[in-house]
Amino acid sequence: MRLEARSGTARTAQLVAPFVAVLFTLLVCALLVAWAGAPVGRTYALLFEGAFGSRFALSETLTRATPLILTGLAAAVAFRARFYNIGAEGQLYVGALAAVAVGAQGGALEALPPTLRFALMMLAGAAAGALLLAGPALLKVRFGVDEVVTTLLLNFIALLFVSMMLDGPMKDPLAMGWPQSAALDPELELSKLMARSRVHSGLVIACALALAMWIVERFTTFGFALRAVGANARAAAFAGLPVARTLLLGALISGALAGLAGVGEVAGRTSYLTLDMSPDYGYSGIVIAMLAGLNPLGVIVAAVFVASVLVGADSMSRSAGVPNYLADVIVATSLLAILVAGMFTRYRIRWNSR
Amino acid sequence: MSTASALPALRLRGISKRFGPLLANDDISLELARGEVLALLGENGAGKSTLVSILFGHYVADAGRIEVFGQPLPPGNPAAALAAGIGMVHQHFALADNLSVLDNVMLGSEPLWRPFSRRSAARRKLLDTARRFGLAIDPEARIGKLSVGERQRVEILKALWRGARILILDEPTAVLTPQESEQLFGTLAELIREGLSLIFISHKLDEVLRVSDRVAVLRAGRLVAERPARGTSRAELAELMVGRSVVAPTRTRREPGEIILAIDRVSTAADRHGMLDRASLEVRAGEIVAIAGVAGNGQEALAELACGLTAARHGRVAVSGEVLAARPRAWIARKVARIPEDRHAVGIVGDLPVWENAVSERLHTPAFSRFGWIRRGAARAFANALVARFDIRLSGIDVPTRALSGGNMQKLILGRALAVGGESAPLLIIANQPTWGLDIGAVAEIHRRLLDAAAGGAAVLMISEDLDEIMAIADRVAAIFKGRLSAALPVEQWTPASLGLAMAGDPVAPAEHADAA
Numbered sequence: 001m002r003l004e005a006r007s008g009t010a011r012t013a014q015l016v017a018p019f020v021a022v023l024f025t026l027l028v029c030a031l032l033v034a035w036a037g038a039p040v041g042r043t044y045a046l047l048f049e050g051a052f053g054s055r056f057a058l059s060e061t062l063t064r065a066t067p068l069i070l071t072g073l074a075a076a077v078a079f080r081a082r083f084y085n086i087g088a089e090g091q092l093y094v095g096a097l098a099a100v101a102v103g104a105q106g107g108a109l110e111a112l113p114p115t116l117r118f119a120l121m122m123l124a125g126a127a128a129g130a131l132l133l134a135g136p137a138l139l140k141v142r143f144g145v146d147e148v149v150t151t152l153l154l155n156f157i158a159l160l161f162v163s164m165m166l167d168g169p170m171k172d173p174l175a176m177g178w179p180q181s182a183a184l185d186p187e188l189e190l191s192k193l194m195a196r197s198r199v200h201s202g203l204v205i206a207c208a209l210a211l212a213m214w215i216v217e218r219f220t221t222f223g224f225a226l227r228a229v230g231a232n233a234r235a236a237a238f239a240g241l242p243v244a245r246t247l248l249l250g251a252l253i254s255g256a257l258a259g260l261a262g263v264g265e266v267a268g269r270t271s272y273l274t275l276d277m278s279p280d281y282g283y284s285g286i287v288i289a290m291l292a293g294l295n296p297l298g299v300i301v302a303a304v305f306v307a308s309v310l311v312g313a314d315s316m317s318r319s320a321g322v323p324n325y326l327a328d329v330i331v332a333t334s335l336l337a338i339l340v341a342g343m344f345t346r347y348r349i350r351w352n353s354r
Numbered sequence: 355m356s357t358a359s360a361l362p363a364l365r366l367r368g369i370s371k372r373f374g375p376l377l378a379n380d381d382i383s384l385e386l387a388r389g390e391v392l393a394l395l396g397e398n399g400a401g402k403s404t405l406v407s408i409l410f411g412h413y414v415a416d417a418g419r420i421e422v423f424g425q426p427l428p429p430g431n432p433a434a435a436l437a438a439g440i441g442m443v444h445q446h447f448a449l450a451d452n453l454s455v456l457d458n459v460m461l462g463s464e465p466l467w468r469p470f471s472r473r474s475a476a477r478r479k480l481l482d483t484a485r486r487f488g489l490a491i492d493p494e495a496r497i498g499k500l501s502v503g504e505r506q507r508v509e510i511l512k513a514l515w516r517g518a519r520i521l522i523l524d525e526p527t528a529v530l531t532p533q534e535s536e537q538l539f540g541t542l543a544e545l546i547r548e549g550l551s552l553i554f555i556s557h558k559l560d561e562v563l564r565v566s567d568r569v570a571v572l573r574a575g576r577l578v579a580e581r582p583a584r585g586t587s588r589a590e591l592a593e594l595m596v597g598r599s600v601v602a603p604t605r606t607r608r609e610p611g612e613i614i615l616a617i618d619r620v621s622t623a624a625d626r627h628g629m630l631d632r633a634s635l636e637v638r639a640g641e642i643v644a645i646a647g648v649a650g651n652g653q654e655a656l657a658e659l660a661c662g663l664t665a666a667r668h669g670r671v672a673v674s675g676e677v678l679a680a681r682p683r684a685w686i687a688r689k690v691a692r693i694p695e696d697r698h699a700v701g702i703v704g705d706l707p708v709w710e711n712a713v714s715e716r717l718h719t720p721a722f723s724r725f726g727w728i729r730r731g732a733a734r735a736f737a738n739a740l741v742a743r744f745d746i747r748l749s750g751i752d753v754p755t756r757a758l759s760g761g762n763m764q765k766l767i768l769g770r771a772l773a774v775g776g777e778s779a780p781l782l783i784i785a786n787q788p789t790w791g792l793d794i795g796a797v798a799e800i801h802r803r804l805l806d807a808a809a810g811g812a813a814v815l816m817i818s819e820d821l822d823e824i825m826a827i828a829d830r831v832a833a834i835f836k837g838r839l840s841a842a843l844p845v846e847q848w849t850p851a852s853l854g855l856a857m858a859g860d861p862v863a864p865a866e867h868a869d870a871a
Contacts, residue, residue, distance in 0.1 A: 228703045238661070238682060240715055
């Protein structure tokens with residue numbers, strides 16, 4: 001058995017591949033559902049209902065998708081330049097911390113007008129995420145230090161730093177000893193998109209940023225440089241493209257997007273920062289970027305998909321008795337299936353008859 | 355082998371192989387007699403590599419069968435091909451630089467679960483093989499320390515050590531000096547005397563006529579002719595290969611103008627690309643100056659210097675009297691057209707569409723962008739014009755550039771480079787191996803463009819390992835050896851022999867040598 005390159009890749013095959021992959025995933029996971037002793041069809045129906053079946057379900061899915069779009073974008077932009085930012089989780093937390101530092105009740109900036117303060121809060125979150133990634137990016141460009149290692153390990157440093165701040169200088173004195181920050185000024189919170197739900201305008205901001213990134217990648221010289229450097233850095237350097245500058249700028253944008261994911265969570269959902277705010281949104285962003293094939297608009301779809309599986313599985317596990325770990329299996333399997341499906345659009349398998 | 359000796363060493367019957375719409379091999383039947391040298395001749399994409407890959411078990415043919423010494427060869431099984439006695443010497447050696455000759459020869463020949471390797475037995479066998487075929491080699495020498503010719507010898511020994519009775523050599527002389535090629539031909543004669551059969555893949559016609567007994571010509575996947583080497587000519591083979599007669603462009607003598615590129619006692623830092631050592635060279639407007647040399651003698655360092663990628667450590671490099679910063683954009687702005695050696699790895703970004711690659715060097719200029727926004731209309735119009743002007747064959751400027759054939763890719767790179775000055779002609783052209791791996795038609799086309807550019811007043815610096823190419827279009831030639839450049843003498847003052855000696859670092863001054871010749 002061996003792989004053989006296909007002579008051409010059909011557009012339809014590329015479009016159909018993700019759906020085939022999801023179908024395959026559901027088939028594989030059906031085995032697990034059956035193993036858990038639940039009826040397969042009903043379990044999937046419950047999962048779907050839990051994600052999209054009601055106004056509440058849909059609002060929960062979109063709420064969950066909001067930070068995932070931003071971390072997915074963060075990974076997609078960096079990966080496009082072949083800069084493997086694994087540190088979105090840490091960047092998300094320092095982004096949230098910076099937002100709280102600017103926007104918490106009783107802070108030093110309380111006297112500023114709310115609009116200015118809101119802008120400052122967004123900016124601070126984005127800048128904090130970007131700065132956290134600037135170190136690994138500089139090390140990579142200057143000395144060729146592997147960014148996978150530095151960004152991954154920086155997550156632990158960032159989280160411990162946030163923990164230190166929440167247990168120390170930024171601890172809310174009224175929190176009865178819990179390590180959490182003071183609440184955000186209500187004036188700075190993101191508005192709700194639907195009444196009696198948790199969906200907030202962060203979703204609009206995330207979608208707008210996805211569209212902006214898509215436009216930047218496609219229509220600007222920087223976007224071209226980003227794609228060229230990622231696809232072939234030697235050829236990009238030969239053609240005179242500023243490779244180091246492109247990598248640095250791409251990394252800063254990536255970090256800023258992840259930082260904004262943190263700001264959005266604090267300002268849109270929790271209003272104060274705790275250490276369990278993100279159930280690994282940063283790492284899920286990597287999966288989402290890969291699912292989307294690094295396409296910024298595809299990130300929106302992939303983030304909603306992953307969010308729906310997570311939210312739907314929670315609801316399903318309550319009524320069907322299948323553990324909600326099934327969600328992790330579905331997401332992981334679909335990623336593998338999509339990667340394999342992508343490969344099959346470019347290669348075919350030859351079975352040798354011997 | 356117990357079969358009758360009348361059986362041919364190799365028999366291919368009706369081999370066909372299709373890749374999508376492309377019929378790479380179309381019903382090819384061939385025989386290789388024992389002790390025969392069969393040359394497989396054909397342009398790029400004619401189906402030589404596919405045929406050899408099928409033979410070696412890397413591909414499975416859609417139809418047809420292979421017999422080795424009368425025994426059918428199971429398809430798609432490289433191990434079976436090796437066991438049947440088929441050995442292959444690739445153009446790009448498959449050797450590990452940091453291991454010894456013996457290690458490389460043994461590599462992969464032992465089962466992984468054997469706790470101790472049988473080195474001494476292998477060593478004895480290697481020395482025996484080497485003696486039998488007259489191939490002197492030190493089993494403990496590190497590959498990294500060997501010359502290219504010696505490495506090739508190791509590749510041949512590796513195949514013989516594994517019991518090859520049929521040896522396939524893929525473009526074996528592409529990396530050798532003329533003298534090293536002579537040595538190789540001696541070795542091949544020795545192999546034939548020992549009863550081996552050879553398949554010799556090449557597109558160099560002189561060589562093919564000299565080495566082989568029989569020539570098989572492939573064109574567009576089909577076997578179009580088989581000729582005894584003794585009864586055919588260069589011209590006939592070229593025409594069979596291309597399918598029409600090819601007119602090679604000829605050089606006309608011109609008066610060179612002012613000095614455009616001046617390299618004055620330049621040394622560069624030694625790195626993986628080799629280095630320059632006090633090299634001096636001048637290239638004038640309207641002339642083509644060629645650098646001849648064996649790969650790895652500093653050509654890459656010279657090209658990087660002249661393309662604005664690296665700076666000189668000592669000495670001075672000037673374009674029209676001006677020292678430029680080591681940034682490609684500074685050189686592009688001064689209308690220096692640059693053609694890199696490796697078109698896939700350096701020339702283009704294969705995943706991006708043709709139109710983006712067509713403007714990649716000048717995307718930042720007002721012609722193609724404004725305030726950071728790409729002027730898609732202008733860029734695409736330029737790409738379409740380029741495709742038309744340089745006759746680049748493709749299905750559209752939106753296809754990924756990797757889908758282009760080597761010749762079309764090179765025409766794209768050449769076109770992009772020559773357009774470096776927008777409407778005006780380039781001042782200086784740096785062409786590094788501009789026709790490497792291209793077929794005859796594309797080579798003639800590239801040569802014609804370079805000659806036209808020189809006639810139009812451009813200074814051309816061409817780095818090439820192909821002496822035929824150098825003799826055909828260069829006005830002056832300098833040899834490069836270990837980072838040092840010989841004097842750039844008019845091409846008439848060199849003979850292939852004297853140039854070969856200069857490429858090997860012969861201390862004899864080339865001028866004297868040419869006089870003696």
